[in-house]
Amino acid sequence: MTTAVTGNELADTVQRRFPEAVEEASEGALRVAPDAIADVCRFLREDALQDFDLLSSLTAVDYVEYFEIVYHLTSIARNASVVLKARVYGREAPALPSVVGVWQGADLQEREAFDLMGVTFTGHPNLKRMLTWEGFQGYPLRRDYLEPPLPYTWPQGG
Amino acid sequence: MTTHSEPTIVNIGPHHPSTHGVFRMRLTMDGENILDVEPVIGYLHRGSEKLAEERNYTQVITLTDRMDYVASMTNNQAYVLSCEALAGVTPTERGMYLRVIGAELQRIVSHLVATGFFLQDLGAFATPLMYSMRERERILDLFEMLCGARITVSYMRIGGVFQDAPAEFWPALRRILDDFPAYIDELEGLITDNEIVTYRTKGVGAISGADAINGSLTGPVLRASGVSWDVRVAAPYDVYDRVTFDVPVGDTGDNYDRYLMRIREIRESLKIVEQCVAQIQPGPVRATNAMLFRPPPGESYVPIEAPKGELGFYLVSDGTIAPYRMHVRAPSLINLTLMKQMLVGWKLADAIVSFGSLDVNMGEVDR
Amino acid sequence: MAPLEDNRIFSGVYGFFQGTLSAPEWLAYFFGGFAVIMTVVNGFLLIGTIFTWMERRVVGRFQSRLGPNRLGPFGILQAIADAIKLLFKEDIVPRRADRLLFNAAPIVMLAPSLMALAVVPFGAGSYVADLNIGVLYVVAMSGVASLAVLMAGYASNNKLALFGAMRAVAMLLSYEIPLVMTLLGITVLAGSMSLVGIVGAQGIPFLLVAPLGALIFLIAMSAELNRPPFDVTEAESELVAGYITEYSGMKFGIFYLAEFSNVVLAGALFAVLFLDGWNGYFLPSHLWFLLKVFGFLFVASWVRATLPRMRIDQILALAWKYLFPLSLVNLLLLAAETIAWPDPSTAELWLMAAINWVVALAAVPLLAMVGARTPARPRRVGFPQEVR
Numbered sequence: 001m002t003t004a005v006t007g008n009e010l011a012d013t014v015q016r017r018f019p020e021a022v023e024e025a026s027e028g029a030l031r032v033a034p035d036a037i038a039d040v041c042r043f044l045r046e047d048a049l050q051d052f053d054l055l056s057s058l059t060a061v062d063y064v065e066y067f068e069i070v071y072h073l074t075s076i077a078r079n080a081s082v083v084l085k086a087r088v089y090g091r092e093a094p095a096l097p098s099v100v101g102v103w104q105g106a107d108l109q110e111r112e113a114f115d116l117m118g119v120t121f122t123g124h125p126n127l128k129r130m131l132t133w134e135g136f137q138g139y140p141l142r143r144d145y146l147e148p149p150l151p152y153t154w155p156q157g158g
Numbered sequence: 159m160t161t162h163s164e165p166t167i168v169n170i171g172p173h174h175p176s177t178h179g180v181f182r183m184r185l186t187m188d189g190e191n192i193l194d195v196e197p198v199i200g201y202l203h204r205g206s207e208k209l210a211e212e213r214n215y216t217q218v219i220t221l222t223d224r225m226d227y228v229a230s231m232t233n234n235q236a237y238v239l240s241c242e243a244l245a246g247v248t249p250t251e252r253g254m255y256l257r258v259i260g261a262e263l264q265r266i267v268s269h270l271v272a273t274g275f276f277l278q279d280l281g282a283f284a285t286p287l288m289y290s291m292r293e294r295e296r297i298l299d300l301f302e303m304l305c306g307a308r309i310t311v312s313y314m315r316i317g318g319v320f321q322d323a324p325a326e327f328w329p330a331l332r333r334i335l336d337d338f339p340a341y342i343d344e345l346e347g348l349i350t351d352n353e354i355v356t357y358r359t360k361g362v363g364a365i366s367g368a369d370a371i372n373g374s375l376t377g378p379v380l381r382a383s384g385v386s387w388d389v390r391v392a393a394p395y396d397v398y399d400r401v402t403f404d405v406p407v408g409d410t411g412d413n414y415d416r417y418l419m420r421i422r423e424i425r426e427s428l429k430i431v432e433q434c435v436a437q438i439q440p441g442p443v444r445a446t447n448a449m450l451f452r453p454p455p456g457e458s459y460v461p462i463e464a465p466k467g468e469l470g471f472y473l474v475s476d477g478t479i480a481p482y483r484m485h486v487r488a489p490s491l492i493n494l495t496l497m498k499q500m501l502v503g504w505k506l507a508d509a510i511v512s513f514g515s516l517d518v519n520m521g522e523v524d525r
Numbered sequence: 526m527a528p529l530e531d532n533r534i535f536s537g538v539y540g541f542f543q544g545t546l547s548a549p550e551w552l553a554y555f556f557g558g559f560a561v562i563m564t565v566v567n568g569f570l571l572i573g574t575i576f577t578w579m580e581r582r583v584v585g586r587f588q589s590r591l592g593p594n595r596l597g598p599f600g601i602l603q604a605i606a607d608a609i610k611l612l613f614k615e616d617i618v619p620r621r622a623d624r625l626l627f628n629a630a631p632i633v634m635l636a637p638s639l640m641a642l643a644v645v646p647f648g649a650g651s652y653v654a655d656l657n658i659g660v661l662y663v664v665a666m667s668g669v670a671s672l673a674v675l676m677a678g679y680a681s682n683n684k685l686a687l688f689g690a691m692r693a694v695a696m697l698l699s700y701e702i703p704l705v706m707t708l709l710g711i712t713v714l715a716g717s718m719s720l721v722g723i724v725g726a727q728g729i730p731f732l733l734v735a736p737l738g739a740l741i742f743l744i745a746m747s748a749e750l751n752r753p754p755f756d757v758t759e760a761e762s763e764l765v766a767g768y769i770t771e772y773s774g775m776k777f778g779i780f781y782l783a784e785f786s787n788v789v790l791a792g793a794l795f796a797v798l799f800l801d802g803w804n805g806y807f808l809p810s811h812l813w814f815l816l817k818v819f820g821f822l823f824v825a826s827w828v829r830a831t832l833p834r835m836r837i838d839q840i841l842a843l844a845w846k847y848l849f850p851l852s853l854v855n856l857l858l859l860a861a862e863t864i865a866w867p868d869p870s871t872a873e874l875w876l877m878a879a880i881n882w883v884v885a886l887a888a889v890p891l892l893a894m895v896g897a898r899t900p901a902r903p904r905r906v907g908f909p910q911e912v913r
Contacts (some may be wrong), residue, residue, distance in 0.1 A: 056459075056468060105374020107495050131200040131203040141208055190838070282831075354833045354834070358836055
């Protein structure tokens with residue numbers, strides 16, 4: 001059975017490496033500061049004791065005051081999993097570093113979070129809209145998204 | 159005299175007989191060689207994640223059917239397991255066995271479709287496709303017996319499945335289990351040693367194990383690259399810890415290995431169904447029958463091994479009857495990450511075949 | 526030139542016009558010839574149409590399903606229904622297509638195969654013309670098909686169509702050579718280029734005497750006809766429909782018919798060159814001919830239902846690296862045998878057959894090494910720079 005590494009367990013290790021990174025450690029997840037997320041992820045992947053080499057899932061959740069980016073990591077060799085989170089405050093231009101350099105699998109998932117939630121991942125090589133079309137305004141999955149009036153929604157021409 | 163050459167940009171899809179749904183690839187080509195590939199998706203985006211926020215937990219099950227529409231049972235299973243983890247519901251024994259039977263039969267169906275269309279892409283003029291479809295029809299008849307629907311089944315519920323299998327299900331299942339190994343042998347005999355298939359697919363589109371893990375590939379694609387990672391073995395759910403089966407692993411991660419993984423997984427699925435049929439006991443099929451499922455606030459993510467890869471539903475609950483956020487970890491979408499690496503340097507014909515070997519379903523990619 | 530006057534259709538119509546209508550001789554000759562040509566061409570196209578139906582049924586049965594079975598007994602009227610449907614379809618020409626080439630391509634595709642019919646003997650003494658360079662004439666006619674493909678692909682103003690056309694031209698040109706070499710071998714063996722003469726020279730069918738030639742002919746002809754496993758030009762799964770993507774209505778119908786009629790023509794050639802033409806016991810010669818042609822057509826459908834498609838570079842490698850040397854070997858072997866036994870008796874023919882079979886059986890495993898020789902290694906392509 002995959003051991004679910006709790007946030008508490010991981011907090012000490014991460015704290016030692018990145019002193020200001022850990023914001024909150026709970027049983028379900030480890031929350032780190034958004035600026036440090038890329039470094040923490042790189043550490044978790046490359047460190048021999050952690051070895052989280054598979055990024056299972058990367059997603060964004062809109063809790064109205066902040067966006068929470070959730071990373072589910074898996075270690076194939078140790079058969080362990082952990083949940084990392086990062087909170088980004090502000091709705092105008094939420095941004096945090098991209099982890100594409102750590103796991104290439106983050107590529108399309110970060111594009112989707114950008115497309116549907118509006119979270120910018122700095123350092124992503126190709127942050128374009130993916131599921132909606134080019135020129136689409138707004139971020140559909142946000143809690144306050146309202147569909148614009150009809151003439152806009154359908155692009156003109158072919 | 160100077161010759162000036164330019165790369166051609168060729169657009170494959172979205173209207174195309176062979177892109178497994180509405181998928182578009184912009185290929186930059188030098189003659190027949192591929193220089194660059196840019197996949198364009200989103201033609202089937204229906205906003206399932208947003209819709210899920212407007213429906214109660216049981217209604218979302220019907221949404222999940224339609225994501226990977228070739229393999230709805232496993233979609234249901236992943237979602238229902240996530241819901242049960244949210245509220246700590248334990249499904250009934252018989253319910254779990256029926257779920258596993260459904261999921262494994264669905265895996266066989268999905269792999270048959272994948273193999274049939276893979277051969278169709280190779281140009282075998284639909285003959286292996288027809289054979290796969292013929293057998294798939296028999297399994298879809300079983301699904302119809304179970305729940306009334308063939309493709310979008312909505313069979314599973316939080317706490318089990320929604321109805322027990324009728325009396326005529328078991329003899330029909332028995333007949334299929336008896337006939338299938340010979341049928342898989344026939345199909346494999348046509349394909350596995352066929353010279354043209356091996357020339358076209360061996361060595362083409364190879365991905366190394368390390369690249370595959372880094373690219374978050376999962377499922378038969380990852381196992382073909384030599385990494386033995388199967389969620390049914392690593393983190394068993396339902397009754398997978400009570401059945402024994404092998405996990406086929408390939409070596410080079412080329413198109414041929416990916417095809418071979420699926421054929422072998424069909425055989426393993428047959429073994430699992432046999433064991434479940436032997437072990438299943440009478441009993442209730444559903445743990446809770448509450449009108450509305452209202453889990454406590456929290457979140458859950460329970461990954462399962464769907465036919466296309468690791469499928470998981472990340473559910474955030476705020477204590478109401480509808481999910482606050484549902485995110486689908488779609489294996490088909492993530493398996494597209496390494497397309498460029500697989501395709502660049504090969505020829506146009508290989509592009510279609512490599513894409514087909516990934517076994518991508520656009521319903522799941524776009525949700 | 527005796528045969529035309531011996532031809533019953535010709536003489537019947539000629540006699541009718543000259544005798545009953547007292548028409549001038551040139552007019553009677555014209556109508557007589559016209560009647561012959563109409564019979565031959567319509568018969569040929571009818572068999573082509575029957576082949577479209579037959580292929581769909583045969584392939585369907587191979588795929589454990591019925592083929593067309595609604596229109597007429599066994600669905601035999603399906604081809605007529607298809608033709609009527611195509612006649613009613615809108616004729617779409619892409620806006621920036623090259624109109625002249627676009628419209629001319631179907632005609633250029635169909636006409637040469639009809640012209641090649643002129644030399645094919647359908648039965649004892651039943652042919653339109655007995656050219657003593659019959660084989661050369663047929664080869665020349667089949668070469669025009671590649672022109673039609675290129676016209677269609679280029680004029681469609683569609684990149685995918687052009688892809689298909691480019692592949693087609695490369696493939697067709699490459700496979701002409703082994704084909705012609707094989708026909709040369711048969712000519713040497715028979716001592717005559719005339720198709721009637723070749724049938725006459727077959728004491729035992731050349732399929733037995735020159736199996737390597739027959740094999741190369743089958744493979745090269747499949748490539749010339751764009752039949753699977755060489756159907757890259759119309760690879761439905763890759764290029765939608767290759768060079769005929771932009772065609773609709775009856776123009777598409779003509780391409781469709783031309784493709785299937787070419788297979789019938791190839792069957793007729795195969796029957797004449799290798800299966801001893803119209804000869805056989807008991808049954809009338811025309812019937813034997815038809816049976817042999819339909820046998821070839823069945824095998825063609827069988828191959829279509831079974832084999833996947835090869836990649837274009839593998840196809841070209843097959844032509845140049847394997848079929849071409851093998852066809853040279855075949856030619857050398859047959860030439861040597863013809864020198865050794867210039868006028869072979871039946872026993873000597875069997876001896877030649879035995880030698881040729883041994884060589885053929887050695888050559889087939891050689892062909893099977895094709896895949897191992899075309900390395901499936903990606904070319905790390907940087908973009909080709911300006912070439913001065």
